[in-house]
Amino acid sequence: MTLLELDDLKTYYRTEDGWVQAADGINLELDENETLGLVGESGSGKTTVAKSLIKLLPDNAEIVDGEIRYKGADLTDLSMREIRNRIRWKEISMVPQNAMNGFDPVYTVGNQIVEAIQVHEPETSDAEAWGRARDLFDELGLDEDRVDDYPHQFSGGMAQRAMIALALAVKPSLILADEPTTALDVVIQDRILRTIEELQDEFDTAMIMITHDMSVVSESCDTIAVMYGGRLVEYADADTIIKNPRHPYTLGLRNAFPDITADDQELISIPGTPPDVVDPDEGCRFAPRCPFAEEECWEETPEPREFDDGHIVECHRADEAPLLREEAARKETWQQVAETEEPAQSPAGGASDD
Numbered sequence: 485m486t487l488l489e490l491d492d493l494k495t496y497y498r499t500e501d502g503w504v505q506a507a508d509g510i511n512l513e514l515d516e517n518e519t520l521g522l523v524g525e526s527g528s529g530k531t532t533v534a535k536s537l538i539k540l541l542p543d544n545a546e547i548v549d550g551e552i553r554y555k556g557a558d559l560t561d562l563s564m565r566e567i568r569n570r571i572r573w574k575e576i577s578m579v580p581q582n583a584m585n586g587f588d589p590v591y592t593v594g595n596q597i598v599e600a601i602q603v604h605e606p607e608t609s610d611a612e613a614w615g616r617a618r619d620l621f622d623e624l625g626l627d628e629d630r631v632d633d634y635p636h637q638f639s640g641g642m643a644q645r646a647m648i649a650l651a652l653a654v655k656p657s658l659i660l661a662d663e664p665t666t667a668l669d670v671v672i673q674d675r676i677l678r679t680i681e682e683l684q685d686e687f688d689t690a691m692i693m694i695t696h697d698m699s700v701v702s703e704s705c706d707t708i709a710v711m712y713g714g715r716l717v718e719y720a721d722a723d724t725i726i727k728n729p730r731h732p733y734t735l736g737l738r739n740a741f742p743d744i745t746a747d748d749q750e751l752i753s754i755p756g757t758p759p760d761v762v763d764p765d766e767g768c769r770f771a772p773r774c775p776f777a778e779e780e781c782w783e784e785t786p787e788p789r790e791f792d793d794g795h796i797v798e799c800h801r802a803d804e805a806p807l808l809r810e811e812a813a814r815k816e817t818w819q820q821v822a823e824t825e826e827p828a829q830s831p832a833g834g835a836s837d838d
């Protein structure tokens with residue numbers, strides 16, 4: 485059953501230079517118990533999308549358009565107070581990017597978990613709530629006795645795990661996990677992802693897993709949405725995104741992380757940096773970094789197109805995917821962009837010469 489539906493969500497930030505179109509027309513759907521990976525480099529708009537759901541946005545942010553349908557209701561219609569009382573934690577909990585900031589420094593971590601449990605389930609006894617906090621610590625690889633510590637006594641990685649414990653303790657229907665394993669080493673990362681999965685199954689929880697790391701989403705997500713410059717550029721089930729991506733940005737991201745395509749894969753990074761999306765020009769936002777950009781790409785913003793089974797791609801050349809995949813696997817393809825002044829030359833034909 486559909487739990488969450490984003491319909492053309494637009495969240496912008498007001499700045500001295502104009503509106504930053506951080507989330508610009510996002511369409512997503514999430515079923516109960518589903519895990520969606522929201523992927524993209526830093527600055528793509530991932531955190532903005534997540535924070536829009538529970539109105540945790542800074543003062544200069546505004547949801548300028550769109551709907552956030554959650555269990556049938558539009559969350560954009562709810563006041564801050566309603567979101568705080570009815571939605572945040574109870575329905576949707578968030579593991580923030582900087583987990584330490586999620587805790588109140590003056591109470592022990594255990595106290596905060598127990599309080600959260602008892603606010604949402606007032607019938608829970610102290611003993612039961614403390615027991616649940618300790619069990620969660622144990623399952624997430626933290627020493628149970630650390631529940632009595634204060635947040636400042638935790639390292640960044642431990643605080644992240646404690647925050648995951650807090651987010652799960654209240655048994656929400658949806659968890660927003662913003663880079664939940666970034667501060668952890670690979671072995672612990674693996675273990676945490678497996679534990680989260682088990683707990684999700686146990687509590688029937690859906691999750692939006694935000695990460696810049698394609699290898700994390702390939703292992704733990706049912707569907708993957710790729711964001712770039714505030715747009716959702718590719719969206720499909722995880723298998724399709726990993727094996728048959730169509731968007732050049734996804735192809736670039738896939739090259740930059742190990743263990744996805746081949747054992748002896750050479751890691752290739754995408755040259756350049758994500759755009760500043762203040763009043764962007766017409767055209768594809770990825771064009772300055774795309775090795776396949778053609779004249780049309782600079783002049784016309786690509787519309788989302790649907791391929792098989794709900795595979796959505798926003799690229800003028802999405803139907804040339806086999807050719808693009810082949811070209812994108814070569815380091816020279818991307819080097820050429822780094823060496824070329826805008827507009828980029830296309831190695832797969834159709835070079836723009838102005």
Ligand SMILES: Nc1ncnc2c1ncn2[C@@H]1O[C@H](COP(=O)(O)OP(=O)(O)O)[C@@H](O)[C@H]1O
Nearest residue numbers: 497499504506525526527528529530531532542
């Ligand atoms: N408070 C803010 N004011 C202005 N711009 C912001 C603010 N927060 C984020 N942004 C901009 O919005 C864009 C998306 O940011 P964010 O959602 O944090 O991306 P991500 O989580 O993918 O790194 C970036 O260009 C960022 O600089």
Ligand code: SF4
Nearest residue numbers: 768771774781799800
């Ligand atoms: S081929 Fe064109 S439309 Fe597609 S990602 Fe590259 S620049 Fe954008």
Ligand SMILES: [Mg+2]
Nearest residue numbers: 530531581662
């Ligand atoms: Mg972020």
